[in-house]
Amino acid sequence: MKHSLKNALVLAGLGAGLVSAPAMAHISTKNFGTFDGASDATASISTSVPGNFGWIDGSDADWADTHRLAVYQFTLTGDADVQLSFEQAVAGGGRNGLIPGFSLYSGLPHDPLSLGGPDHDDSAGSLFLRDVDSGGAITEGSFRALHDWRITGEESLAVVAPSVFTYIGHAYDGSQDYGTGIIPGGDGLLDNVVTQSFHLAAGDYSVFVGGSDYASQSAALRSLGVNGTILVSAVPEPETYAMLLMGLGLMGVIARRRKVAEKLHG
Template structure:
């Protein structure tokens, strides 16, 4: 009887540990399949990433309130700029079936925040909300107030990993969200006013690394289990006017030289 009880306790503990490990793994911030890559900023460039998903429809909006939000209710994307440029960022809903046969919904109203900086990358440990170092950072930044997680949609925030590496600092650049939301304290800034499952915003950015956090804007939908919603993202880069003008001049000179060569050949 005693052996059976101990065996059951061990098995129960293993299940709990496995569940906790799985939850922590879900919470890690990573960019797998969500790297838009590097843009020169000197030419017109655009890249689309499809077949990504976010769990739940409230992650972004939850990061706009006083007790912050849980970062693993969002998806993190990254890109790099070699030169200053105007950058347009867009996200829309996408319904599709994964390679494993899982059906992902459309219909999410997306919101996103843009930050300079990147989460810790391999070989360093991945950042996540419930790491002891992350909790300590939140306690310091919030003055000891209760927080649901580390994510803040409308300002700077910090997070780290199990190794307590120097904190990742996400420096807020700007944000935008689909529709116009007021859950009791006034309309949240940055809404596009039209809840049509699509949001887009342009930013003038300097050279560097950037992270985009994307999630839903349905604050009322916070009852588990949460559905998974498909997303499609687009980053488009337009050179600064003077660089673009120089590019056009260069193309014009190439064209003139080509015409002269052609005329010379026929003379």
């Protein structure tokens, strides 16, 4: 059912001349920054994505083209609680209307100026990796919204290791079912914004953001703005937890003594 729906949508778009052929999708990122996790911090960056289906397309069996997504990155030098939020915005040459979804991964793409970069879906190395990882199945691109995945640039895999994205979690706006049941991770409220929180260890992270409207693949591609915000909250030190527990324990002792005294003098 899922593939028949998808094929019908794509064929309809091709017949109307509305769906473009796969692009040489080069991954470049918007950098939220580096955070130490010792103090609260926030950052926001706006950009745009082509089409309203880039993220949700990566949740099916034939994967998706990274060209339909925006990519954010950030680095933690210490443990932290991280809240990620993405919403429609008139930004980056795009218009309102995005139904956002995102996936969080550990790992970063190659720097576009490095020996291994820029990464894109249709490099010889990426095509080889897709063939290996999919077991020879037909794939539309390298992006997988709910799983680990790999991609690389033009350099030989014998020279440069691929970029590896290790799946952590995802969330998307509203609720979607393209024939196999409700896709998990929806917030159930279609309001053009999605927010999710994670407790993360020190490391490098990538966030792939795109649209969650699966049926819009048959519509004309248009640029849609997205505003991304990261909120990093400091994690209390173990000593702080210990002092809190001691304080709670002391309050309990005082309360018990007060009750005993009331009974004695009652």
